[in-house]
Amino acid sequence: MIEKPVISAAEAAKMVGEGAVVHVGGFLACGSPLGILAALADLGTRNLTLVCNDTAVLDERNGRITGVAPLVKNRQFRKMIVSHIGTNPESQRQMNAGETEVVLVPQGTLAERVRAAGCGLGGVLTATGLGTEVQEGKQVVQVRGRTFLVEEALPGDVALIKAKKADKAGNLVYSKTARNFNPLMAMACALVIAEVEEIVEIGQIDPDQVHTPSILVDYLVKA
Amino acid sequence: MIEYVESKENIARRIARIFKTGDVVNLGIGLPTLVANYVPPEVTVILQSENGLIGLGPAPEKGREDKDLTNAGGMPVTLLTGGAYFDSAMSFGIIRGGHVDCTVLGVLEVDQEGNLANYKIPGKMVPGMGGAMDLVAGSKVVVAATTHLEKTGSSKLKRRCTLPLTAERGVDIVVTDVGYFEVKGSHFELKEYFEPYTPDWIVEHTDADVRVAPDCRPWRA
Numbered sequence: 055m056i057e058k059p060v061i062s063a064a065e066a067a068k069m070v071g072e073g074a075v076v077h078v079g080g081f082l083a084c085g086s087p088l089g090i091l092a093a094l095a096d097l098g099t100r101n102l103t104l105v106c107n108d109t110a111v112l113d114e115r116n117g118r119i120t121g122v123a124p125l126v127k128n129r130q131f132r133k134m135i136v137s138h139i140g141t142n143p144e145s146q147r148q149m150n151a152g153e154t155e156v157v158l159v160p161q162g163t164l165a166e167r168v169r170a171a172g173c174g175l176g177g178v179l180t181a182t183g184l185g186t187e188v189q190e191g192k193q194v195v196q197v198r199g200r201t202f203l204v205e206e207a208l209p210g211d212v213a214l215i216k217a218k219k220a221d222k223a224g225n226l227v228y229s230k231t232a233r234n235f236n237p238l239m240a241m242a243c244a245l246v247i248a249e250v251e252e253i254v255e256i257g258q259i260d261p262d263q264v265h266t267p268s269i270l271v272d273y274l275v276k277a
Numbered sequence: 278m279i280e281y282v283e284s285k286e287n288i289a290r291r292i293a294r295i296f297k298t299g300d301v302v303n304l305g306i307g308l309p310t311l312v313a314n315y316v317p318p319e320v321t322v323i324l325q326s327e328n329g330l331i332g333l334g335p336a337p338e339k340g341r342e343d344k345d346l347t348n349a350g351g352m353p354v355t356l357l358t359g360g361a362y363f364d365s366a367m368s369f370g371i372i373r374g375g376h377v378d379c380t381v382l383g384v385l386e387v388d389q390e391g392n393l394a395n396y397k398i399p400g401k402m403v404p405g406m407g408g409a410m411d412l413v414a415g416s417k418v419v420v421a422a423t424t425h426l427e428k429t430g431s432s433k434l435k436r437r438c439t440l441p442l443t444a445e446r447g448v449d450i451v452v453t454d455v456g457y458f459e460v461k462g463s464h465f466e467l468k469e470y471f472e473p474y475t476p477d478w479i480v481e482h483t484d485a486d487v488r489v490a491p492d493c494r495p496w497r498a
């Protein structure tokens with residue numbers, strides 16, 4: 055198997071170009087690539103579009119700032135496509151002030167739109183969001199007597215994901231609920247960078263236990 | 278004269294009695310999470326958490342938290358023996374595919390048509406819907422859990438929601454701290470009243486069409 059380059063978090067951050075659509079794994083920062091995100095915050099790359107479950111936690115009174123929250127605070131995102139911003143008041147402030155475009159997407163729809171992008175599908179049909187603001191501007195179709203919204207695929211330029219373990223070829227194993235959106239995003243983006251806690255020799259991960267096959271991963275970053 | 282006293286505990290106690298052994302249940306953040314504390318010992322439910330697990334266990338002891346194991350509120354949790362982890366597509370496939378028997382959600386407003394609003398107060402509070410829209414659209418039974426009255430004295434049960442909807446006509450059951458209601462499309466049907474409240478008091482203190490079921494009965498926590 056071909057070994058994947060192991061790069062630093064700073065080198066990974068430099069691969070995220072100005073204006074890129076960036077998929078970031080994690081659920082309230084559980085399973086987010088924290089090292090790469092910190093480097094990207096330091097670098098200050100702007101006009102990014104974020105695709106992520108949420109905008110993590112920004113609680114300045116208690117000194118808690120997690121996941122993508124430092125990048126939100128730095129105003130590095132032009133647009134944020136997320137399911138939840140309730141634990142990051144700065145996201146809400148930027149949205150209400152019209153400083154950042156925020157598109158709220160139901161969590162399951164977000165997962166399926168990302169999955170569809172990674173699987174070569176144009177989108178998915180779902181009943182989620184019918185009769186709500188989510189329906190606005192979308193096509194409604196009938197299939198076998200049921201009504202669905204057409205939700206388009208959501209591809210990205212760069213996926214910044216987090217896994218527990220990789221082998222040198224880039225096969226990934228996630229840990230517990232830190233898996234969440236990571237395997238879906240690994241399929242949906244042109245460039246995939248995985249931050250991992252441990253890198254082992256090729257052959258040391260049981261092929262039956264691989265969550266994301268190596269061919270989907272371009273670079274590894276040691277957490 | 279009956280005085281209204283908020284009791285989240287009574288809501289949680291009554292909802293916990295809805296389940297039967299083997300039910301796959303998703304509990305929302307906040308008040309619905311309390312329900313897990315009151316499931317009777319003879320009933321075994323399987324808790325699903327939309328961030329990617331079934332077999333949700335209690336919070337870990339202090340010092341035994343695992344950074345990779347949280348619930349959908351980001352709080353540390355444990356997994357029961359026999360539980361399983363999966364990604365977000367599988368998690369919502371389980372939800373949307375009708376494999377969750379019952380979901381319990383919090384409420385900003387719920388109306389007699391079964392419409393639910395719980396994710397947004399425009400211009401004021403916009404946390405986002407998270408997984409709530411999928412949960413209401415996909416679960417077999419949707420239970421709305423809410424205190425009966427606002428601080429202003431108006432009820433959370435409405436004729437028609439005025440806030441942006443989380444889902445259209447998705448709610449089956451509403452449990453408040455005064456009673457248990459079924460959504461009948463054109464009205465709420467009161468099935469149980471929680472003493473000391475009476476059916477008359479409940480009808481009078483609900484800003485919606487409430488009809489008392491012929492077999493309506495008292496329930497005590």
